[in-house]
Amino acid sequence: MNPVTGLRELPPLMRGLVGAYVVSGVTHLVRPQVFEPTIPPQLPKARELVYLSGVAELVCAVGLVNPATRRAAGYASAALLVAVLPANVEMARQAQASVRRRSTPGKQARLAGMLARVPAQWPLIKASLDIARR
Template sequence: MNPAIAPRTRSVLRALLAAAYGVAGIFHLAVPAPFLSITPAFVPFPRAVILITGLCEIAGAVALFLPRWRWWAGVMLALYAVCVYPANVKHALDYIEHGTGGLSLWYHVPRLLFQPVIVWWSLFAGGAIDWPFKRRSSFR
């Protein structure tokens, strides 16, 4: 990637990711019911977990704009995306098995396939990796 374009691209992708996580976090807090319905049964205290995950999403979104915390925000949001994958799978399986959730496979299949991109995007936005997959040479 052109070195002059890289910082601008990272900034734009960072802002988009922060907006997405910020909005998702607000929805977790304001309207937890849809998230509770897709929470796997093995998750203890699901209501508290949904509220905590909403706060984590908002904190991660804010921290992406704070240079001192950016690297950690990117890494933690990537880990978060991995951890919520079972809920996304359950959401898709509920639709396949019961037709519940109000979204079709046109939503679920791309959403499941896009999760690794979200992991990469979080790492890139936080500066943990460079474009497209190269590991950064120094700890930030």
């Protein structure tokens, strides 16, 4: 399997998702402390959950690129996006609270990005399911 060929076979939105999974997955593994505050306090072992989600993102990225595993990876990707939605909502909530405490252009830009992430997950979930159903 040639990963470049496999990547080219994907629609542009899915290529972007693969890239986002790779960057985010590596960041989860290298700097887990960035994501730990987004883990709901009811869930145990925040650091382990951050590592797990990072590995899941990398597995989905590889699976989406490989035509032999693309169907399963599409379903797994949709499930992963649903699973991390609460963390993205929490990140947006935290960014909003930070702006309320002391607004700066950087904090406002972060808030805008975090707010945009939440509804952006729906087309990514749909695209993941579309890939799985091909």
